[in-house]
Amino acid sequence: MPSTTSNLRVSQISPLIFQSEIRSMSVECDRVGGINLAQGICDTDLPDSVADQAIEAIRTGQNIYTRLDGIAPLRQAIAAKLLRHNKIAADPDSEILVTSGATGALYAASLALLNPGDEVILFEPFYGYHVSGLLSMRVKPVIVPLAPPDWQLNLDTLRQSITPRTRAIILNTPSNPSGKVFSAAELQAVADLAIEHDLFVITDEIYEYFLFDGARHISIATLPGMAERTITISGLSKTFSITGWRVGYLTASAKWIPSIGYFHDLTYVCSPAPLQYGSVAGLTQLSESFYESLSTEYQQKRDQLCQALTDAGLPPSIPAGAYYILADVSRLPGDTAQKKARNLLAATGVAAVAGTAFFAEGRGENTLRFCFGKKPEALDRACEALRSL
Numbered sequence: 470m471p472s473t474t475s476n477l478r479v480s481q482i483s484p485l486i487f488q489s490e491i492r493s494m495s496v497e498c499d500r501v502g503g504i505n506l507a508q509g510i511c512d513t514d515l516p517d518s519v520a521d522q523a524i525e526a527i528r529t530g531q532n533i534y535t536r537l538d539g540i541a542p543l544r545q546a547i548a549a550k551l552l553r554h555n556k557i558a559a560d561p562d563s564e565i566l567v568t569s570g571a572t573g574a575l576y577a578a579s580l581a582l583l584n585p586g587d588e589v590i591l592f593e594p595f596y597g598y599h600v601s602g603l604l605s606m607r608v609k610p611v612i613v614p615l616a617p618p619d620w621q622l623n624l625d626t627l628r629q630s631i632t633p634r635t636r637a638i639i640l641n642t643p644s645n646p647s648g649k650v651f652s653a654a655e656l657q658a659v660a661d662l663a664i665e666h667d668l669f670v671i672t673d674e675i676y677e678y679f680l681f682d683g684a685r686h687i688s689i690a691t692l693p694g695m696a697e698r699t700i701t702i703s704g705l706s707k708t709f710s711i712t713g714w715r716v717g718y719l720t721a722s723a724k725w726i727p728s729i730g731y732f733h734d735l736t737y738v739c740s741p742a743p744l745q746y747g748s749v750a751g752l753t754q755l756s757e758s759f760y761e762s763l764s765t766e767y768q769q770k771r772d773q774l775c776q777a778l779t780d781a782g783l784p785p786s787i788p789a790g791a792y793y794i795l796a797d798v799s800r801l802p803g804d805t806a807q808k809k810a811r812n813l814l815a816a817t818g819v820a821a822v823a824g825t826a827f828f829a830e831g832r833g834e835n836t837l838r839f840c841f842g843k844k845p846e847a848l849d850r851a852c853e854a855l856r857s858l
Contacts, residue, residue, distance in 0.1 A: 648788020
């Protein structure tokens with residue numbers, strides 16, 4: 470009698486990992502020829518010096534594997550940037566790792582530092598890839614909700630979420646999707662708990678230059694007692710509008726870099742070599758005014774889209790950073806956020822992401838996320854279309 474079971478099946482974890490709703494909406498948007506405010510593509514033009522140096526690197530033969538920690542000029546440029554902008558003193562030869570985007574940095578760090586069954590605290594609204602990445606490694610995400618509309622941290626809730634199995638806290642500041650920028654007091658509170666319970670803090674700071682209304686970005690690694698236990702992740706995808714290049718980096722104590730680097734090498738080998746050279750040009754040739762202009766330009770875009778959402782009867786939560794807006798879409802037809810997103814796309818041609826992608830089960834059904842990291846003409850068209858509601 471043949472067996473009715475088979476060894477040919479997906480892993481136990483596969484049913485828990487779904488195609489990103491962000492990617493799904495991008496595919497649907499492409500199908501109907503809509504305006505994609507769903508994915509954080511940031512399709513604005515990259516700086517000429519960044520493009521020119523990458524092209525030159527390709528033409529001069531910089532097309533082979535790099536060292537697993539990245540090319541020396543880029544590590545040195547990152548070290549200078551970290552000291553100048555983040556007040557982090559990092560040795561480019563032992564405390565910096567160039568990665569395949571910030572996602573590659575987080576994945577490699579998690580593989581190196583976490584074990585199956587460990588618990589990691591994340592703050593809600595969360596970035597879905599952070600949660601799915603942990604799940605893929607059999608690590609348990611523990612969600613701590615932040616209080617809307619300003620997404621304030623409740624320290625008691627955070628403290629009560631820590632158990633003997635807690636190994637780390639993941640921070641994302643400025644945050645995708647809420648635009649939350651953690652204050653100095655909140656960061657100090659997180660640091661105090663991390664030290665008290667001997668936890669790692671993994672901080673994703675990819676949107677560090679997108680700050681509005683005087684918000685200030687602080688790297689938690691600079692707080693007393695935090696340098697040894699903090700993995701600071703960032704990248705150049707958003708800053709230079711090169712999301713497809715996959716050039717990220719992390720900095721951490723020299724005691725953690727070898728293990729993290731090993732897992733990054735195992736999974737990604739290296740970030741694309743010629744694009745690393747292009748990134749050097751951005752970090753070394755662009756003036757401080759370039760970084761300052763990001764906040765000015767994107768605050769104007771934020772205000773433009775917030776006004777259009779308000780006019781459309783979709784009240785926005787005003788972000789303090791990053792380039793996303795969470796909006797209340799209670800008035801849209803549909804009994805789920807996914808249906809509301811697809812109905813909005815059908816009615817206006819504007820794609821947004823279901824809020825359920827960023828909240829624990831049962832929350833976010835009346836929320837959509839909109840990205841305003843777009844070229845002016847695309848954002849103008851999207852705002853006009855939204856007002857047609």
